[in-house]
Amino acid sequence: MKLEHLLMGVLATRPRTGYDLKKAIDTQLRFLRSNTQMSQVYRTLATMEDRGWAEHTVEPRPGATDAKRYALTEEGVTVFLDWLTGPYTPPTRYEDPEFHARLAFAGFMTREQLLRLFDTEISVRTEEIRTFRHRDRTEHRDPATELDVELADFMNDAVHYANAAAKDAYVARLTRLREVLATADDLEAARQNLTPEHYTVEVDS
Structure with a gap:
């Protein structure tokens, strides 16, 4: 399971800022991935944008740093659903989060x-x-x-x-x-x- 899969799943529910995505991973998805750093989130988001899976808009915030709000593109939705509903090969260790990562987004199935x-x-x-x-x-x-x-x-x-x-x-x-x-x-x-x-x-x- 890659970080991009979790980010796409969270973004599939609604657009979010990088801070919102990090918070979702640290709370709702805590048992799937721990100790995720903001730098990892933004690096993965940049890769997703380069691949055409996500895009962002800039939200001006007077007196503070402008915020980037990320959303999935149509291609990003397709990539996410292909991973979620495509062939599943269980990992060697049942404790690995690959199966439960899919359960976390079961509403899209x-x-x-x-x-x-x-x-x-x-x-x-x-x-x-x-x-x-x-x-x-x-x-x-x-x-x-x-x-x-x-x-x-x-x-x-x-x-x-x-x-x-x-x-x-x-x-x-x-x-x-x-x-x-x-x-x-x-x-x-x-x-x-x-x-x-x-x-x-x-x-x-």
Whole structure:
């Protein structure tokens, strides 16, 4: 996921200044990208303008620096939607924000497109669990210095089981959310159930 995708998604909702874009990334999109610098925002906006994806107007501000307000061009909208609704290849790590970046702009998709996105993510992660959950994790050791083997084995297993449970819970949450999307006639009513408690899933150890 590139910064330009997030900026295009935010601009797709309405034109904004560079400051407004930075604020949106630091608040609404905080879990997708942290520590974004203003210089990165303006550098990416300049690249988007060079490519014809965005344009800006200057807003005079008496007594202060004039502000540039950025908006997507028609080509920029096309590029954004092509990324959002185009083929999705899940990254190697499910923790990477590529999938959730698309969810952040789900309102620009149809429900059918969104369901296909869920299906891809759930299918790939389920296959990863099937393939790697019981892999041979035996390690041949020839330590270069003193090694506490019992401690190393304990922590390796503890981390493995914790990560496995987290991935199971992730797939279970997506499966539950997909079911709601597929069956709910009234999404506004369904939204009232979107609490952390409602989407906490107990996974057998």
